Amino acid sequence: MKEFERKQLLERIERDSATVGADIPDEITVQGEEIELQSFVFEIKRRETIPRGERERVEQAKKNLRRERLQRKQRIEDNEVSYERGEELATAIIGIDRALNALEQLGAANIEQEAQTQETADRKRWMKFLQKALGHEDADSGTGRAGRSY
Template sequence: MKEFERKGLLERVDREGATVGASIPDTIEVQGETVELQEFVFEMHRRETVPPGERDRVDQAKKNLRRERLQRRQRLEEADISYEEGEEIVEAIVGLDRALNALESLGPSDVEREAKAQEAADQKRWMKFLRQALGRDSSSSRGRR
């Protein structure tokens, strides 16, 4: 492969909207193991939220997909491959990115939900404090007239 072809392929991989219109591969080999990627992603998306036990599985899948993406990108950058092989690698990377985007968009985990609830409770306490400090709280201003 010529250097300008390699740069063009790398540019396609790094393009912001590279995953638009791309599909998640049915299966992909990750770390020497065949993974039913499309089925896994769709299974996780069918649920409104990811249960705590499945969250670990999703996080591990994302980690493995990122690692596989990095290895394939490095191969595209450094290996002595044909342009056709490079095209196949680009398609695989874009599919991995699409799957990663789908997995990243899953509902918040219990930890995230808990943090949001804590933040909402903090805001309520702060607003109550401000109302009391400014004398606008109905319970503290009853005796003042």
């Protein structure tokens, strides 16, 4: 592969808009294992939240995809492949980026939602603690000390 072709491929995969209109590959070999990437991403995105048991699986998949992307990019950078193979690698890298973007967006929404849920639960626990500490256990019902007059 000629130097300008290699640079062109590298620029293409690093372009911010590279994933626009790109497809997530149906299948891809990641770390020597064949993965049905498109169905995995769509399965995860279909759910509103990622169940706790699935989070580890999703995080591991993202880690493996990032590693595979780096290895494929390295092959282009090191000029180990023909231009045709470089084109295939670049297309696969862009597909990996598209899958990673989809998985990252889902993760961010869940993390924010989980943080908000946790904050609400913490606030409720704090209010119960304060009510109990101040002797207002049943302040809402009027049957606790708050409703009594001395």
